[in-house]
C-alpha cells in the first residue's frame with residue numbers, strides 16, 4: 345500500500361465493513377491514530393498504554409491492537425512539508441482502516457487555517473458527533489446531584505454555521521455577497537454593511553433527518569426515555585426551526601410517533617421494549633438552564649453543530665469537566681474517536697492533564713469494535729481511580745484529601761484498578 349510516511353504494521357489486519365454496516369474485527373486490528381497538537385503528546389501515549397493493558401487483561405494475549413500512526417496538524421507539517429496540515433494519505437488511511445482515534449488539533453482564532461477537525465468530519469462525512477455524558481461517583485461537580493446528569497448528545501457534524509462558509513469584512517467577496525443580498529434579495533437589515541463579515545448557515549432536511557434518525561435509533565437500542573431536539577428555531581426559522589420540524593416529521597414518518605395532545609411533542613412505543621419514547625424539543629437558551637436545574641428530564645439530545653459544541657462542554661462541566669468527556673465522529677461506515685476538549689496549549693508537554701477524555705473515547709471505540717470486556721475494564725479502571733481519589737490536577741483541586749497524579753500516573757492508576 346504505497347504510503348509516503350505512514351508505516352502499516354506487519355503484524356496487523358484490517359477491520360472491514362459488511363453490507364449491513366456491521367464490522368469484521370480481526371484479533372489484531374490495525375487502528376490508525378493521530379497524536380494531536382498541544383496536550384496530544386501527553387494524553388495519546390497514555391491512552392494507548394491503558395487500552396493495551398485492558399485488551400491484554402480481557403483477552404490474555406489472544407487479541408491485540410496494531411497501532412498505526414497517521415499524521416495531521418502540526419506534526420504533519422513537520423513530517424511532510426510546512427504547508428501540509430492534512431495529508432491526503434491520512435484521509436485515505438482513516439477511511440480505509442474504518443476505525444481510528446485522534447488527539448485534539450489546534451485551530452487559530454481569526455485568521456490562519458480552518459479547522460482540521462471540521463475538515464476531517466466533512467471529508468469523511470462523519471455526520472454524527474456522539475458525546476455521552478455520565479457521572480462517575482466521587483468526581484467533583486458544581487451540582488448537588490450530578491448523578492442526575494445522564495445524557496447522550498447527537499450533534500450534527502457537517503453542516504450549520506460551523507462548516508466555515510465565511511467572507512471577511514471589507515473584502516471584495518464580502519462586498520459582493522452584501523450587494524447581492526441587498527439588491528437581489530431585498531435584505532435591508534444589515535446594520536453596518538460597509539464593515540460586516542458574513543457567515544452562511546446551511547441546514548438541510550437530509551442532514552437533519554440522518555442525524556435525528558441515528559439519535560432515535562440509539563434511544564430504541566439503549567432503552568432511553570426521550571429524544572430532545574435542541575434548536576433556536578424561534579429566531580432562525582428556516583435553519584434551526586427547519587431542524588426542529590424535520591426532526592419531528594421524521595419521528596412520525598419513520599418511527600410512527602403520534603402527537604401528544606395537539607403536539608408538537610410526540611411519542612412512540614420502543615419496538616424492542618414496549619416502553620414509550622417521547623420526542624420533544626427545547627429552545628437552546630432555555631435548554632442550557634434546564635440541563636443545570638432539571639437534568640433528569642433530558643436523555644438523548646439531537647442538535648445542530650454549533651449548539652452541540654456549546655452543549656457538549658456545558659454538560660461535561662456538570663459531571664466533572666472536559667478532562668473526562670469522550671466522543672466519536674461517525675459516518676455509516678467510518679468511525680473516528682476523539683475527546684471533547686481541545687489542545688489546552690498552556691499544559692502541553694507537562695505530563696499534567698487528565699487523559700480520561702481520550703481514554704474514555706477509546707472505551708467507546710472498543711465497544712464499537714465489539715470488544716466489550718476490554719471496554720468494561722476501562723470503565724472499571726476509571727471508577728476505581730476516581731473512587732480512590734488518585735486523580736489529575738483538574739479533579740484534585742476540587743476534591744478534599746485527593747492525591748495529585750500526573751497524566752501518565754493517572755493512566756497507571758487506571759490500569760491498577762482494572
Ligand SMILES: NC(=O)C1=CN([C@@H]2O[C@H](COP(=O)(O)OP(=O)(O)OC[C@H]3O[C@@H](n4cnc5c(N)ncnc54)[C@H](OP(=O)(O)O)[C@@H]3O)[C@@H](O)[C@H]2O)C=CC1
Nearest residue numbers: 448449450451452461666667684685686687688697698738
Ligand atoms: N476536537 C478538537 O481537536 C478540538 C480542538 N480545539 C482547539 O484547541 C485549542 C485550544 O482551545 P481551548 O478553547 O483552549 O479549549 P481546550 O478544551 O483546549 O482547553 C480549555 C480548558 O479546559 C481544560 N482542559 C482541557 N483539556 C483538559 C484535560 N485533558 N484535562 C484537564 N483539563 C482540561 C483546561 O482548563 P483549566 O485551564 O481550568 O485547567 C483548559 O485550559 C483551540 O485551537 C481549539 O480550536 C478545541 C476543541 C476541540
Ligand SMILES: O=C(O)CCC(=O)C(=O)O
Nearest residue numbers: 450451459461462653684
Ligand atoms: O475544531 C476545532 O478547533 C474546535 C472543535 C470543537 O470545539 C469541537 O468539535 O467540540
Ligand SMILES: [Mg+2]
Nearest residue numbers: 653656657684
Ligand atoms: Mg468544542
